[in-house]
Amino acid sequence: MKLISHGQMRAAFARQLSDMYGREVPAYLTLVETAHEVNENVLQQAGAAAERFGSIDRVTAERHGAIRVGTPDELQQVSRVFSALGMRPVGFYDLREAASRAVPVVSTAFRPVEAGELAFNPFRVFTSMLTTSDRRFFDKDLRQRLENFLAARRLFPPELLRLADEAALAGGLPEERAKRFIHLAVQAFALSAEPIDKAWYETLERISAVAADIGGVTSTHINHLTPRVLDIDDLYRRMTDRGITMIDAIQGPPRWSGPDVLLRQTSFRALAEPRRLRLEDGTVTAGALRVRFGEVEARGIALTRTGRKHYDELMALADAEAAGAAPKERAEVARTLWEREFPATERELAARGLGFFTYRPAGDRVPDGRRPDADLADLIDHGWVHAVPIVYEDFLPRSAAGIFQSNLTGEGTKDDESAAAVYDAGRLADAMRQEVLDPFALYEEQQARSLADVAAALGLPEI
Ligand code: OOG
């Protein structure tokens, strides 16, 4: 029987999730519409250059979502659902340390890993797990109550998990079952109409609004869905013109004259959504909670470990130089630093080993009597190879913390006297019984494969 592939299911899931989220959060539709306008505009002005980091079809369909779960078991179930969609856990982010406000979660991102799958549909989901055993946030009593509450809820119906496992095993699902799987998966991330225990929610909210959003309710929900845009500064202006209040800064590298690297993101503050609240006497009233928001992002070249180190150092320098300054001034300080310190061309990023590229032998090279050398900078400079940037497919812990924080109203509480519980990639991998992949290793492999092909084609030893 013909199977609907993981990639086809992922694309359908992303589309249907987007439809649902648009119905739930109309401001998201404004964001998508504005993103389309911006992308159209860039495409018209820049032509082919606009597609340097992916085809316009890919970029137009591209979204990332975010979800939050409470326990290792829940994370394991999430990983089964995403396996069926051809998405693997990549990267480990410790938001507990990256945020100044209380954000008691650690995260990974589920995404496709192969270039062909990413080009087909790059849908990814930033997935956070509550760190219930971190004593800095939850004392013994609260941890126990929290774990009891979480153990009693069920995020995913057994039928969904059964279909997920079947898809993972078979490499896809027959059409009817694929449709059923996608329907159930989308529903699992809808905002629930179940009444929320107000006192319990508020108990957790005093620790952190994120803890309340995760452990104060009986289901999970898609927390935001982020379109990709080709000019995020233009989008920021257009949203502001439309009367939507954005957070005060664009996260990530500054706008500058050199190549786009990594990831730039911005968001608008969570909107009040009607939720039903159960009071202590059992009555249910209409209330409102602000947890879901809108975010948009622009993506650039993936940096190597060395490139990333350089990036992190420049960010720290910008912070130090702009300490106490308003966001606009900080952006200006960062821009000046970048213009002075960061490689100004793709060629320099490639030759200095700071950015990831795929290489192929140049078919159009005019012979000049030279022999190629197994040296990358030399091959680039003498026209032996063409370099195509590898797009950054992951997230930035600091930006993620900024996005989380911009939506928290209170500081929350964190006891700095207690020791942090150890959560690392290995602990998430154990929970999921699945390796957490290292993003740098994925980009490295892709680049190395292309260089091996170049070496073979040019008759060179290893480059
Ligand atoms: C996730 C926040 C992080 C991003 O794009 O960095 C994130 C959340 O709010 O659950 O989505």
Ligand code: NI
């Ligand atoms: Ni996000």
